[in-house]
Amino acid sequence: MTEPTIYELSSPGRIGFRYPAPDVPESALPKEFMRQDLPMPELAEVDVIRHFTHLSTLNYNIDKGLYPLGSCTMKYNPKINEATARLPGFTFTHPLQPIETVQGNLALMYNLQEQLKEISGFAAVTLQPSAGAQGELVGVMIIRAYHRSRSDTKRTRILIPDSAHGTNPATSSMTGFEVVHVPSDARGNVDLDVLKSLVDDTVAGLMLTNPNTLGLFDENVIEVIEIVHKAGGLVYGDGANLNALLGIARPGDLGFDIMHFNLHKTFSTPHGGGGPGSGPVGVCAKLADFLPSPIIGIIEPATEEIAPLYGFVTPAKTIGRVKSFYGQFGVLVRAYTYIRMHGPEGLRKIAEYAVLNANYLLSRVREYYHLPYERTCMHEFVVEGNWPDVPDIHALDDAKRLMDYNFHPPTNYFPLIVHEALMIEPTESESKQTLDAFADALVKIAEEARVSPELLREAPHNTPISRLDEVKAAKDLVLCCWIPDQE
């Protein structure tokens, strides 16, 4: 069952790949720089293929089934995206080629910027950030640069609702801001009274996720934004949950000043087992000059005969560069492909069916799991994963037991404001049949919790490996393979 590591599979002298013999005279390398030992494994190609194929079978994945991780938007990853991103005209271009030789890449990026602007209602977009968290970093750096540009230096605090993703406070402190938490009210909205009491001339901004991580659209979003604006602060939108808003409402229209997109959530690019993501950032007109450098612009406008010349533009008050080159280009090609295939109607349908699916699933399970906020949800919802009559069963046990029913568990223990949270986001790509099967499993588990709780506590039973000892991992801290040669 346990797959050996590549070092255990290694056999001295085995060759996995052959390069052509040198066709030039050899040059001597100065001795003082010569490496003595290169402790790399030695395998044949077939060894490598089988090893990684075996490993792949140990993974759950979207191609296998439902992946209802709340706030992660694990929707189906269309296969055509993989084909377009691999077109040799894209993959064999060097980022430092003269711009005249990469007009295809630049036109695609320019058009993607334009589409994201239109979808979100922002005046300008950068494609540079590598992932959502880096998009947030850019956003908060822009907030700081904006206030500094106005010599408004006393704004040292960022307000963050208690339902926020962990990246929000981490980003704020990375950029030197003090984090102030804002509680939610009884309906899961930002508590307006507390917000009013917190805003003053030391507040640089508010980071708001809407719909929030409870899956609820803040009923007072316009007022929340106005309160912050009146106090001179900016409002940052965490775009993790944008899937619920495509063609429904544009964050820029609602009053947000800045927002990051997660192309790997909303626009179907694969998560890749933990990246690459892509986190473009949109801003309102007064912040456009602060975007990271460079963005893609038209350097010479089109004439009747000639197409425009696309190139790089440095915004006037740029916060600088946050990544080498221009963004996760291969991911951008996938997202562009997806947006082009959907158009305005298709995008709105995504949000509609994502919300339909979440509400349907909720309607199927709400009798069995406590729902802390009795409202229509958006693309996801949060229920409690334990019951007063079986206090020893926890959200973690429910999650692990779901694996025995061949489902990936929902996000659990997040958001922190819900006790034993199970946060469920089915996405639009799941059929009614799949949702019914998942709901049946959840209902069954609620029953098992009462009848045979050990089934949950010891779950999973049918996975390649059972519950792992995380304490031992952190204590022993074995972070590299055992290497036979070195013993």
Next chain:
Amino acid sequence: MYIPHTEAETSEMLKSIGVKQISDLFNDVPLKHRFSRLAIPPGVTEMEVLEELKEYAAANEQAGELACFLGAGVYNHYVPAAVDSLLRRGEFYTAYTPYQPEISQGTLQAIFEFQTLIANLTGMEVTNASHYDGATATAEAGVMAYHHFRGKRPKIVLSSAVHPQYREVLCSYLCGYEDIHIETAGKGESALSHPDNLLKLIDQETALVVVQYPDFLGRIFDFRNLVKTAHEQGALVAVVVNPIALGLLTPPGEIDADIVVGEGQPLGIPMSFGGPYLGFFATRKEYVRKMSGRLVGETTDAQGRRGYVLTLTAREQHIRREKATSNICSNQGLIALATTIHMSLLGKNGLKQVAGLCYHKAHYAAKEIAKLPGFEVIGAEPFFNEFMVKCPKDVATLNYDLLDLGFLGGYDLRKEYPELKNHMLVAVTEMNSREEIDDFVQALKEVSDD
């Protein structure tokens, strides 16, 4: 497009929810802004989108059709077919971050192997699961050093021969810390100055010294003296490396570097116009708790079987929130997998071979270019696969002429180093045949004669 619902199913679902139509689910959205019509082109089919994307791709000129002598941090290497064949397995690329280890052992073991390979290649003890790219990995080295000294050492000494974009990103990241000032050596001095010129900048205020090996200008320096001085002053040293070069060169671990970072692109990643790439970050075990990014550790399951989990997660944003070591969340998982497969295939022998090919071919090219009248190969230092050539003309002009002859010329150093007017940074890899190198030399001669 990818929504499976039939009309009948949709009606049943609406009935179960208790609403008449889908739009009723959006009543919380302010009416004024609800259902905004998006002015983007109407959707197209898969067949049409493929044609459109082919047109974009065809509007580029690509390496392979052009003989590529451009590097500057991104290199045109061969990627064995087996790498992409494995990457296309949906089991890998459609999986999420392995937060549920029981059903993510494939991803977890692959990251564990990645950590091992990078640690062994760099000569370090621990490696994290990846950063976005070489530039952000370098920036995270600065952040880690700053926190290591709890902000008490406010200075980072940064060699001007570190990749210019990495220096920019480091500055962007660290400007969050009001009291830190980044000293860039070489300001006012030539970019060609020896790294020993950094020694005078290293003092008790210094948290970190950052150098590159081989450096951005292609040169290989022995940093032993610099590491010794930094350590005497209590500072840490980060070395930015080209991983392919480490197939031949003494790894920074052997000269006592504290942090080794780099761009993983040369290890099996297509150039793909700048991304997605891979930042790697290796350090000593004593700094592991201060390192940002995900880590995979070995452990056992309830039956005593070996397995892998994400470990030391208490450093990360989803647990520690504002006290986290970084906000990093998604990293470059699939790209790390690609380099793991690539390194496994190449192995000890292949990695040495490809490094050797780059070295020998680059030296052959340098010797041939040096014979051309008006051209001079700059620098007495050893180099790996990239070197500076002083040309008789402006490099940008030469490069446009070279393009007409089918060559992607080297990087124009004047863009980043005004004093290096007419200096071209030429990169050579295993992809450049002797014939192609000879043709390039001939082409250089032709375009400089005009």
